[in-house]
Amino acid sequence: MDIRLIAIDLDGTLLNSELQITHHTIDVLNRVPSNVEVVICTGRTIAELPEELQYIPNIRYIITSNGAAVWNRQTKEKLSECALTSTEAITLMKGFQQFDVRMEVFMLGRILVEPYYYEHFEAYGGSQHTDFLKKTRTPKENVLQYVEELCEPVEKFNLFFKHEHERYTAIQQCIEAGYQVTTSFAHNVEVNAMCASKGRALQTLAEILGIHQQYVAAIGDQINDLSMLDYANYPIAMGNAVDEVKRVAVVETLTNREDGVAAAIEQYIIKGEKNEHLFF
Structure with a gap:
């Protein structure tokens, strides 16, 4: 399989317009193969995470505050920090x-x-x-x-x-x-802080996990997702993404109202289909 780690934004991406993760998306995330790390990469703090994550135990790592902190969700250990003094x-x-x-x-x-x-x-x-x-x-x-x-x-x-x-x-x-x-x-x-971005934090986590950049994917919709999309070898834009995000992505999925994250994961990770733009 070509993807070993996929980083997913929350607002406007994994969450729908009611700020929820749908039952269908939860089901799809729980069917991701065990050799693929699913990582939340958000501008939110660790205290703002959606309650639905408790039903997705295979999400082990979380990047918060636009990359200011990287967390091991299971141990609650902060693996990396880059904050303002x-x-x-x-x-x-x-x-x-x-x-x-x-x-x-x-x-x-x-x-x-x-x-x-x-x-x-x-x-x-x-x-x-x-x-x-x-x-x-x-x-x-x-x-x-x-x-x-x-x-x-x-x-x-x-x-x-x-x-x-x-x-x-x-x-x-x-x-x-x-x-x-x-x-x-x-x-x-x-x-x-200048050292904090979603992209840098994603790179740090990938290196900790021993996953090469070529096996990293990311899904986002907004300007603060650009750095992680730039780092990922497989950048995916939501259907509701801003134009700047769509320009850097190699493929576009459905909107967050249509379970776009689930659609992308099901197609490119679970089913392993090779899109001519996504896989090169």
């Missing part, structure tokens, strides 16, 4: 104060937000899944002060801007300062 994080947070922005701080497996975070959230391009947000975010009265007192590394910042010109300015400032900047949908900005 406390000093870097505090400097960035003070810089973000110049903008009209809603900010999420990913650290210690949690997402910290301030109490006003949910006010007029849709005006900042935020998610309509407010129940999920309230379940997975930890409110703090003053996040900057909390981060200063805690003095711990920060995995990622997720920022939502009300004004596009401020979003553009923030992106330019973070890039010029030497940070990794990406997005996972139209209105947000995600900031990591």
Whole structure:
């Protein structure tokens, strides 16, 4: 078999529009041969993983926060970490104060937000899944002060801007300062340490597992998936992927509303069909 490891994004990829993994997809993932590693590669923290993963025991490794951490799911051991230092994080947070922005701080497996975070959230391009947000975010009265007192590394910042010109300015400032900047949908900005990306974390995990790059596949839909798709020998785009992702992929599967991940795995891994574009 040509594929020994397949990395799968969550939002917009493995998850449908209701943020769920369908029963059909769970069944397909449980039929993946034992010599193929199925890896979750997400911008989420370890605390935000969907409950349905408990029904897919063969997923042993998880990459979180856009590659800031690589986890052994069974032992809960952190195999690799590339986070912003406390000093870097505090400097960035003070810089973000110049903008009209809603900010999420990913650290210690949690997402910290301030109490006003949910006010007029849709005006900042935020998610309509407010129940999920309230379940997975930890409110703090003053996040900057909390981060200063805690003095711990920060995995990622997720920022939502009300004004596009401020979003553009923030992106330019973070890039010029030497940070990794990406997005996972139209209105947000995600900031990591320069060493953190899904692609680098996937490479690290593949090397730990002794799996050569030529046997690695990846499936994604958004800008923050580009680095892992660039690393993978078999990059697969979701049918609902942005154009930038479709341009780097060698094949396109169905959308996340149509169990696109299941369709790709069933066709190229379980059945082992050789697509003239995917296998070369």
